[in-house]
Amino acid sequence: xxxxxxxxxxxxxxxxxxxxxxxxxxxxxxxxxxxxxxxxxxxxxxxxxxxxxxxxxxxxxxxxxxxxxxxxxxxxxxxxxxxxxxxxxxxxxxxxxxxxxxxxxxxxxxxxxxxxxxxxxxxxxxxxxxxxxxxxxxxxxxxxxxxxxxxxxxxxxxxxxxxxxxxxxxxxxxxxxxxxxxxxxxxxxxxxxxxxxxxxxxxxxxxxxxxxxxxxxxxxxxxxxxxxxxxxxxxxxxxxxxxxxxxxxxxxxxxxxxxxxxxxxxxxxxxxxxxxxxxxxxxxxxxxxxxxxxxxxxxxxxxxxxxxxxxxxxxxxxxxxxxxxxxxxxxxxxxxxxxxxxxxxxxxxxxxxxxxxxxxxxxxxxxxxxxxxxxxxxxxxxxxxxxxxxxxxxxxxxxxxxxxxxxxxxxxxxxxxxxxxxxxxxxxxxxxxxxxxxxxxxxxxxxxxxxxxxxxxxxxxxxxxxxxxxxxxxxxxxxxxxxxxxxxxxxxxxxxxxxxxxxxxxxxxxxxxxxxxxxxxxxxxxxxxxxxxxxxxxxxxxxxxxxxxxxxxxxxxxxxxxxxxxxxxxxxxxxxxxxxxxxxxxxxxxxxxxxxxxxxxxxxxxxxxx
Numbered sequence: 001x002x003x004x005x006x007x008x009x010x011x012x013x014x015x016x017x018x019x020x021x022x023x024x025x026x027x028x029x030x031x032x033x034x035x036x037x038x039x040x041x042x043x044x045x046x047x048x049x050x051x052x053x054x055x056x057x058x059x060x061x062x063x064x065x066x067x068x069x070x071x072x073x074x075x076x077x078x079x080x081x082x083x084x085x086x087x088x089x090x091x092x093x094x095x096x097x098x099x100x101x102x103x104x105x106x107x108x109x110x111x112x113x114x115x116x117x118x119x120x121x122x123x124x125x126x127x128x129x130x131x132x133x134x135x136x137x138x139x140x141x142x143x144x145x146x147x148x149x150x151x152x153x154x155x156x157x158x159x160x161x162x163x164x165x166x167x168x169x170x171x172x173x174x175x176x177x178x179x180x181x182x183x184x185x186x187x188x189x190x191x192x193x194x195x196x197x198x199x200x201x202x203x204x205x206x207x208x209x210x211x212x213x214x215x216x217x218x219x220x221x222x223x224x225x226x227x228x229x230x231x232x233x234x235x236x237x238x239x240x241x242x243x244x245x246x247x248x249x250x251x252x253x254x255x256x257x258x259x260x261x262x263x264x265x266x267x268x269x270x271x272x273x274x275x276x277x278x279x280x281x282x283x284x285x286x287x288x289x290x291x292x293x294x295x296x297x298x299x300x301x302x303x304x305x306x307x308x309x310x311x312x313x314x315x316x317x318x319x320x321x322x323x324x325x326x327x328x329x330x331x332x333x334x335x336x337x338x339x340x341x342x343x344x345x346x347x348x349x350x351x352x353x354x355x356x357x358x359x360x361x362x363x364x365x366x367x368x369x370x371x372x373x374x375x376x377x378x379x380x381x382x383x384x385x386x387x388x389x390x391x392x393x394x395x396x397x398x399x400x401x402x403x404x405x406x407x408x409x410x411x412x413x414x415x416x417x418x419x420x421x422x423x424x425x426x427x428x429x430x431x432x433x434x435x436x437x438x439x440x441x442x443x444x445x446x447x448x449x450x451x452x453x454x455x456x457x458x459x460x461x462x463x464x465x466x467x468x469x470x471x472x473x474x475x476x477x478x479x480x481x482x483x484x485x486x487x488x489x490x491x492x493x494x495x496x497x498x499x500x501x502x503x504x505x506x507x508x509x510x511x512x513x514x515x516x517x518x519x520x521x522x523x524x525x526x527x528x529x530x531x532x533x534x535x536x537x538x539x540x541x542x543x544x545x546x547x548x549x550x551x552x553x554x555x556x557x558x559x560x561x562x563x564x565x566x567x568x569x570x571x572x573x574x575x576x577x578x579x580x581x582x583x584x585x586x587x588x589x590x591x592x593x594x595x596x597x598x599x600x601x602x603x604x605x606x607x608x609x610x
Contacts, residue, residue, distance in 0.1 A: 088161075
């Protein structure tokens with residue numbers, strides 16, 4: 001991926017200095033200079049002629065001001081020098097948090113590469129403790145603040161404006177998302193026709209802008225990836241290459257389901273086995289992503305590395321889980337306990353904890369986790385981050401693993417732009433906040449970064465304005481159906497009712513399969529016992545962690561009994577160990593500055609961690 005780095009002196013003129021590596025081309029039109037990175041596919045809902053693009057952007061900017069990009073569709077970053085206003089503005093599309101890092105103190109510094117931005121910072125990089133706590137609690141960072149003090153990401157729909165008075169942020173997020181649910185669907189077949197049309201149009205628009213030659217897709221065989229493959233096959237005139245991360249010996253290996261879907265529609269299937277040796281791609285993964293990463297990122301990175309041999313553009317089904325309400329059991333629980341007193345909620349949590357301990361059933365582990373979230377005086381505060389700790393560290397446990405001298409009463413960073421829950425918006429916010437502060441910060445982020453690292457453009461067909469608005473305006477009963485018991489027990493047979501009807505045009509009932517992209521970290525990490533020992537020593541030397549607590553976690557992990565049928569691993573330390581490994585490698589690369597020559601070479605972690 002080409003890197004764009006620009007520096008502006010706040011005391012000088014807007015264009016006092018521009019430093020960059022890679023192509024950065026401004027075009028003059030009127031009093032504006034415009035640079036477009038990425039692809040714009042539609043303006044005000046309509047296709048446009050490429051030769052009129054600059055004129056259209058110029059007019060929109062003059063008519064609508066700094067948030068003119070709300071009328072654009074595509075994956076883009078637009079930079080504008082306005083001579084009249086003496087401003088320099090950077091406009092992000094509404095779908096990505098991976099385009100730009102920025103820092104403002106005596107100067108504004110911004111770059112598409114965190115590593116290159118750090119090199120331009122005054123002094124050495126300082127770790128941001130609150131963001132580090134956020135990452136360890138979730139396995140991803142749910143806010144705009146990175147793990148480097150003062151460095152933020154430009155969020156989806158945001159505009160960064162630099163002028164004589166300094167830096168200002170504006171956004172049009174509130175225009176992107178609504179939940180104007182319809183009462184009913186008059187004709188299900190017509191609705192599916194429309195759903196397919198807008199879904200395919202998004203793919204077609206992107207491929208036309210890209211002039212795609214060979215198209216690939218990530219394929220698990222589940223709802224979203226299967227639908228992406230089927231619809232893309234109607235748009236692209238050649239067989240698609242489908243890439244599946246497989247986990248040999250794991251009870252939930254996806255290869256059978258993915259192979260069946262791929263063969264059924266005459267596409268080309270590539271299985272990418274993910275094995276303990278693939279952990280040695282971790283250093284390259286961290287460099288490609290610029291940040292410590294979530295547990296699912298490494299298998300995706302390996303698929304991207306394989307895909308670069310065959311295709312120039314990739315699709316993925318990412319985002320479907322979020323938009324179709326993956327947290328419907330949490331919503332159902334809230335329906336019943338949202339109006340209860342603190343004391344009543346506390347009793348229910350105690351009962352769930354007892355049931356969990358007596359039965360060891362994973363559904364009770366999940367229930368106990370959710371009920372604990374409401375056992376607070378302010379149950380809605382910081383709700384998403386606390387909800388997403390289920391594989392990692394609740395706040396109380398978080399402080400146990402860090403040295404108090406390092407933490408120094410710091411709380412996990414939740415960011416200025418974290419969306420807030422309340423009793424009335426709870427159901428809708430489980431989708432909106434998970435999208436904005438969750439999905440865009442982890443799955444979308446690392447999938448895009450890894451694909452771009454290997455020279456591949458990525459498009460996520462579900463993450464399209466028309467598709468998203470269609471889903472959020474469907475009647476509630478067409479999102480997730482079933483009875484209260486179905487929803488409380490997280491029964492997958494009742495989810496995505498409308499989407500399943502759309503898939504039923506192409507797949508038999510038994511082929512419409514729920515896939516949750518979970519990684520058997522206990523099988524991947526355990527064979528690397530020597531690496532785990534080195535990691536424990538490295539974490540102790542880092543000085544951030546409580547040595548005794550870390551030692552206890554690692555010892556317990558190696559002795560834990562694992563049930564192959566349990567997907568979420570709430571009671572296992574696999575995801576937690578991976579998170580600590582990811583953080584340690586990132587700290588060496590970005591805080592300590594220990595970088596080796598070729599990031600795409602496999603680096604033996606036992607040697608790296610020495």
